[in-house]
Amino acid sequence: MSDALNVMGAKNKAWWFIIAHKKIILQELDESIPYGDATELSLPASMLRSKIKIGEYQSHPCYLIVASDASTFKCGSYQNARILLGKIDETLFNMLGRALQVALFYQTHQYCGQCGEKMQRVEWEIACHCSACAHRCYPRISPCIIVAIRKDKEILLALHQRHYQSNEEIYTVLAGFVEAGETLEECLQREVYEEVGIKVKNIRYVRSQPWPFPHSLMMAYIADHDSGEICVDEDEIYSAAWYAIDNLPALPNKGTVARELINQVLAECDSF
Structure with a gap:
């Protein structure tokens, strides 16, 4: 029993x-x-x-x-x-x-974005439905890229303004949201150029990671430096530099795809 x-x-x-x-x-x-x-x-x-x-x-x-x-x-x-x-x-x-x-x-999504009426939760799937205009909504997912950039035996790491202003000096890789009508590769090249003023080549996809802060889907890449000198966008980046693998600043926590990318680039640099 x-x-x-x-x-x-x-x-x-x-x-x-x-x-x-x-x-x-x-x-x-x-x-x-x-x-x-x-x-x-x-x-x-x-x-x-x-x-x-x-x-x-x-x-x-x-x-x-x-x-x-x-x-x-x-x-x-x-x-x-x-x-x-x-x-x-x-x-x-x-x-x-x-x-x-x-x-x-x-x-x-308590109210319909199309007509303003109260939305009802759909019982058999994760969605909200408006009985007034038949508009149906599903959870929002925001695609974005995240990229680690290598130059010979160095890696580009940046201290973002949000980390600097919160006294959380974590140096990490670059990331940004995909815009409408843009491929992931175009987004990567645009974000890198906008944030640090360089161009990259040899873009390699690594993996994706859902990131619920608040609703992102991170597509992770590694790329090589092609041309240009670092010139940061001060609205986004407080500082950025090339770091040797044996002289690294504070890095993101384990469990993040950012840390995984950094570790992979460090392994590539070590065997280069």
């Missing part, structure tokens, strides 16, 4: 992404995503009625609950999702990103 109860209990277990004001509840003991039966986590019935299934992880359902306030529940307390970067499995972090983006989508 105990084995049967254990099986039944396992079937009821789920991952719970409870979000309020862009923060997520984490279990206090190990700062992890709440996992378990709703009863054992003491989730209020009022919250469970609004749960949204957003996928599965390790054969268990993942539910999003958008809370109206940041009250603390017995299963944990609200934290900034960024603290989980590099601390949890990438697939689970991507599910967290999905939860954050879906929560933002429902928050920002």
Whole structure:
């Protein structure tokens, strides 16, 4: 009988992404995503009625609950999702990103952008529908490029204005949003030239990474310096320079595609 109860209990277990004001509840003991039966986590019935299934992880359902306030529940307390970067499995972090983006989508699409009437949530897919004009919306995804640039045995790293102004001196690679009617490669060349005044060649695609801050999809590349001297756009970049692989400044956290690109370029430089 105990084995049967254990099986039944396992079937009821789920991952719970409870979000309020862009923060997520984490279990206090190990700062992890709440996992378990709703009863054992003491989730209020009022919250469970609004749960949204957003996928599965390790054969268990993942539910999003958008809370109206940041009250603390017995299963944990609200934290900034960024603290989980590099601390949890990438697939689970991507599910967290999905939860954050879906929560933002429902928050920002309560009214129809076409006629202004109240939108209704579609039950069988993640979408909002306007019964007045039949306009339907899906979560926004903003494509952007991120690129690490190599010059012989050096890498270009920049201190962005947002990091400098927040006293967070992290040196990272270049990135930017894709504009309408632009290919990814055209975006990469434009952003690099606009931000640091150089031209690149030998553009190589590496991989993509969903980035839920707030709703980006990063397409990661490595490129080689072609021509030009560094001349920064001071609106975007505080400083930028070529760094030798044995003399690097503070770098982005592990778990980010920016750090992965930097590590890959360093490995290429080391074998060059």
